[in-house]
Amino acid sequence: MRRLKKVAIAAALALSTSMATLPAFAETLTFVSWMKGEPGYGDWWNEVIQKFESEHPDVKVEMTKVARSEYADTMFTMFAGGTPPDIVHLAAFEYQSFANEGWLEDLGPYIKKSGMNLDGWAGQSTCEWKGTTNCIMLLYTAYILAYNEKLLKDAGIEAVPTDWNSLLAAAKAATRDTDGDGVTDVYGLGVDSSGGSNMMHDMLHFVLDAGGxxxxxxKPAFNSPGVIEGLRRFKEIYTEGLTPxxxxxxxxxxxxxxxRIAMxxxxxxxxxxxxxxxxxVRDNLKLAESPLNPPVGGTSNVIGMPSDISDEKKALVWDFIQVATSKDMQQRFATLGSSPAPMPGxxxxxxxxxxxxFELFAKANDKASAAGIDRLPKGLELEFNEVTKLVFREVQRMLIDNLSPEEAAANIQTAVERIAG
Structure with missing residues (x-):
């Protein structure tokens, strides 16, 4: 951890130094991102910058790359040191810490004055923090079902599952010991049970479908009927050996x-x-709509601005944000990123x-977004890493010590309430 902080501080100092020696323009906007140089999204950012600079010939956008593994620490060091980038690019699950420090500008007045319409903008509610709008969502994705058509047909499953019961039936049928040695060779459904955020995302499929x-x-709702039913489904899949x-x-x-996994x-x-x-194998791999409703959806990354830069720079950064969120650039986002853009229509x-x-991805996005789904639980953004650890602990007890889903849910609720205050 100490070495990581040293790397972050060194990176932040290097960025600050480079920003202080930028070439002379009437104005220069600094921009830090982990996406610089990436095929697809990196190409999109280049087009956004080019369009902005064509509309502001006296302004230069200086984009600098920081590796994703060092990104949050580097940005935190820059903000804490009073040298944040002018254009703020953050992951959707980490911007809350910056907003909580008061480091991000409230974009509400800019949105209202410009008449920007964010109705139906996928994942935008995640950018609301303590009554203010601190960012604009740049990417929202929803989950779908990947399946091996041959493995399902070999198990006698002709139709792709369309609900929990058919999903469970298909998983049971496809889980097989193909060579008779007593060891499962093919699993019906791949579900993460290793802990961390991915395990919670995988469990969320069952929770949402159960109405929770x-x-x-x-507010924490881990002891609600929908979560209890979701835990029961997760336990059934695990204990019956339907997943590795x-x-x-x-x-x-x-x-x-x-x-070796059917779904x-x-x-x-x-x-x-x-x-x-x-x-x-590839010829048998297909994609379909999630059989569970609503599908899990997740916000990815956001754009905003620091609260302590000059008003003149804030006006320019807002212009940059408007370019990125314009219809033309949202269309280009979909084309270059091979992913549906958050802008509707x-x-x-x-x-x-x-x-x-692509049509399947867009349909899934619309469905999850309309239901207001986000993998990051509202109200627990700052505590999420700790929440994932205690959820894993109690789920392990449910699986190993055979606690009931009701007991596990009650234990999780008590622990989360303790840390959430």
Whole structure:
């Protein structure tokens, strides 16, 4: 941890020094991102910058890359040291700490004055923090079902599951010992049980479908009927051996492309993973709508501005944000990023023609966004890392000590209330 902080401080100092020696323009806006140079999203940022600079010929946007692994610590050091970048790019799960320090400008007045319409903007509610709008959502993704068509057909399952009961039935049928040695060779459903945020995301599928959520109106709701039922479903899948035990999400994706897992609920990124499978397996890998309703959805990254830069710079940064959120650039976001943009009502005809599953991704996004779903539980943003640890602890007790889902839910609720205050 000490070494990481030293790296973050060194990176922040290097950035601050480089920003102080930028070439002379009437004005220069500094911009730090982990996406610089990335195919797709990095290309999109380049186009946003080019369009902004064409509309502001005397202003230069200086974009600097910081690795994602060092990003939050580096940004925190820059803000704490009074040298934040002018254009703020953060992950959707980390901006809350910066907003909580008062470091991010309230964008509400800018949105109102400009007439920006954010109705239906996917994931935008996550940018609301303590009554203010501190950012604009840049990416929202929803989960879909990845499945091996051959494994399901070999198990006698002809139709893709469309609800919890058919999903469970298919998982049971597809879980098999194919060579008779007493060891399961094919698992019906890949679910993360290794702890951390991915395990909570995987459990959330069952919770949402049962009518629950981790929080209600920003308050912990781990002892609610929907969460209890979600825990029961998770326990059933685990204890009946329908999923590899104590394996992480990455392991599940690998087993999917190896032809050893029949189904996996995952984000649209699974499509790129599937493409890497051996041709004999890849031809059987398909995507479909999540059989669980509503599907899990998740916010990814946001844009905002610091609260302590000059009014002149704030006006320029807001212009930059308006370019990034304009219809033209949102359309380009979808094209270059191969992912639906948060702006509603875009024409995806070209993207659908170019990608076999783009329409599926867009439909899933609309469904999850309309239901107001986010993987990050509202009201527990600052405590989420600690929450994932105690959820794992109590779920382990449920599985190993055979606690009932009701007991596990009550234990989680008590522990979360203690840390959330």
């Amino acid at each position: 959520n981790w929080t209600e109106n920003g 035990k104590d394996a992480a999400a990455g392991d599940m994706r690998q087993l999917l492309v190896e032809g 996996r609920l995952d984000g649209p990124w699974i499509w790129n993973v599937m493409k890497k499978a051996d041709p004999a 875009l024409d995806y005809s070209a993207e659908i023609a170019a990608s076999p599953y």
